[in-house]
Amino acid sequence: MDYADxxxxxxxxxxxxxxxxxxxxxxIERWNGLAEEFERRYGRKPSYIARAPGRVNLIGEHIDYSLFGVLPAAVEPDILIACGTHGEESCTVVVDNLHPKYDRKIFEPATTSVSKPTISGDAAHTEEWHLDINKKELRWESYVKAGYYGVLERFFPAATTLSSGANQGPVPVDLLVTGAVPAGSGLSSSAAMVVASTLAFLAVNGKLDPSNVDKITKGELVQMSMENEKRVGVNSGGMDQAASVMSDPASALYISFYPELKASPVPLPHGVVFVCANSLVVSDKAVSAKRCYNLRVVETLVAARVLARSLNVPLGAEERVTLREVVGRSVGEDIQGGKVLSADALAEALQSIAKKLDVLRSRDGAAVAAGRSGVTLEEMIEMSGLQRDVFQKVYLSWIEVEATEFELYKRTKHVLLEALRVLQFRQICLDASTAADSAGTGDMGVYQKKLGKLMNESQESCAELFECSCPELDQLTKLARSAGAFGSRLTGAGWGGCTVSIVAEDEVDGFIAKIKEEYPPYKGLEDGALKEAIFATRPGRGACVLKL
Known part of the structure; x- marks a missing residue:
């Protein structure tokens, strides 16, 4: 069975x-302490504790929203939410956080009347849920509200709930949150928070009970969490949520998104340990989205249309095609007919198309002479073949971006070659597993070095082509290599956050000690903060619920 099912x-x-x-x-102390504190604050024991781990992406950065596969693993740091119902008749939510800097929040979903056109052209009024989420002033409880939205929409349609009475609606909920995934670290604390919140609301409303005929699968939880996180203002590609939900404690996870969400285990070579190191530069995707994350989404989507035109790939008049779809269609992939590219065929197509990207460069003589590859908005619209109003509707009406130049060439070159590196990384891991089965673990160094080389190439591409690194991440990855890592790269969205390095198991302690000594921002950190800033990890279990 696929993990998504x-x-x-x-x-x-x-x-x-x-x-x-x-x-x-x-x-044990952490879980018990959370349950005891819940009882102290709310006067009764919690019914459940929902858990969602952070994740480390081993390779495959910024390619999930182009629908290419990625290779993450869950990490031990996680978000825990103790939850239970309270006696009020309304569906009020009370949420507390163990961290003292976060105040208690109380909110209740409201309904709003929405007008939607019918087939006949008339307007029909319907009720929808509303929870106030301020995307410009991001607050911690916004992630809790975002998690609640999907549960309300799927299981408690507003119009049906209002007409059937309170007994058919969501239950009132008390929540107590604690987190070990550092915010802005690149280990996906935001996705873990949304997944854990979604699980908590599912659990207290009885939607995870074995007797419930409408139980959701891991794949469905990923889709819900993706949509939920978009309500906070980030157009996530799904890797973070998929890794948090579907990871396996025995392996990394190969997650593909096209033609449908699938996840399969990828065993890592014997003796491999990954070390996460926080640059201590906070990377908040939601806050910087217009200039960073969301801008990259638009650049890759527009590039896909321009590339499709140059490759004579048929497109719908207002289709928002992705790079993965363009690559497939260019070599005759037929999803409707059941013809899906194999890994080898996809790798061959990526290598071929990566040589045909000059069409994405600026055609302005002055820009070319100055060595710039970026295009202006006017150039981009012209290259797309769309009228301005249609372009605005397809690419800019649903997302906020800020830019004077758009780097279609650089972004696409990164995406295609990074997608190829993911396939190569996966194959090396499978080859190592086969070799270990036939000849014992032996010397896995050759496979570790190959993986490290791909990670180093990924970091270079993230820094130079996708421009999502920063000086501190560049410094950390260089220190990691000099300290003995086979390879090191940023992980997560970038612009701060963490690096991940592949290190031989018997050298981990010395490696961590050297990084602690040589990375300037670590100097002066207390032991507890230092242990959170840099730690070794192996793949961990995905999201789950503990019933108390």
Whole structure:
């Protein structure tokens, strides 16, 4: 069974949460402490604790929203939310956070009347849920509200709920949140928060009970969480949510998004450990989205249309095609007819099309003479073949961006070659597993070096082509290589956050000690903060719920 088709695990013992391993004393204390604090604050024990881990993306940065596959793994740091119902008749939500800087928040979903056109052209009025989320002033409770939205929309349609009475509506909820995934670290604290919130609201409303005929799968939870996070202002491609939900404790995860969401395990070579190091530069996707994340989404989407035109790939008049779809169609892929490219065929197509990207460069003589490849908005519209009003509707009406030049060539070259690196990384891991099965673990160094080389190439591409690195990330990756890492790269959206390095198991302690000593921002950090800033990790379990 594909991981996307599996049910959300609901456990009754903490040992099961950690994949059958005996949890550490620190984990037991943390979970018990959360339950006890919930009882102290709310006067009763919680019914559930929802857990969603952060993730580290081993390779495949900024290609998920172009629908290319990625290769992440869950990490041990996670978001926990203890939850239970309270006695009020309304569907009020009370949410507290163990971190003292976050105040208690109380909110209740409201309904709003929306006018929608019918087939006949007349306007029909319907009721929809509304939760106030300020995208410009991002607050921690916005992620909780975002998680609630999907549950309300799927299980409690506003019009039906209003007409059937309070007994058919969502229950009142108390929540207590604690998090070990540093915000803005590139380990996807935002996605973990949205996934955990969504799970908490599902659990307290009985939607994860084995007897419930409308249970959702892991794949459906990923889709819900993706849509939920967009309400905070980030147009996520789905990797973060998929990794948080579907990861396996025994392997990394190859996640493909086209033609449908699928996830399969990828065993890592024996003796491989990944070390995450926080640059301590906060990367907040939602705050900088217009200039960074969302801008890259628009650049890659417009580039896909321009590239499709140059390759004579048929397009719908207002189709917002992705680069993955263009690559497939250019070599005869037929999704409707069941003809989907194999990994080898996709890799061959990527290599071929990556040589045909000059059409995405600026055609302005002055810009070319100055060595610039970016295009202006006017150039971009002309290259798309669309009228200005249609271009605005297709590419700019649904997302906010700020730019004077758009780097279609650089972004596309990164995306295509990064997608190729993911396929190569996956194959090396599979080859290593086959070699270990036939000849024992032996010397896995050759495979580790190959993986490291791909990671280094990814970092160079992120820095120079996608321009999502920063000086601190560049410095950390260089220090990591000099400290003995086979390879090192940024992980997550970039513009701050974490690096991930591949290190031999027997060298991890010395590697971490050297980075602590040589990375200037780590000097003066207390032991606890330092352990959170840099740590070794292996793949961990995805999201789950503990029933108390």
């Amino acid at each position: 599996q049910q959300i695990p609901v456990f009754t013992a903490l040992n099961d949460v950690f994949g059958g391993l005996v949890p550490s004393l620190a984990n």
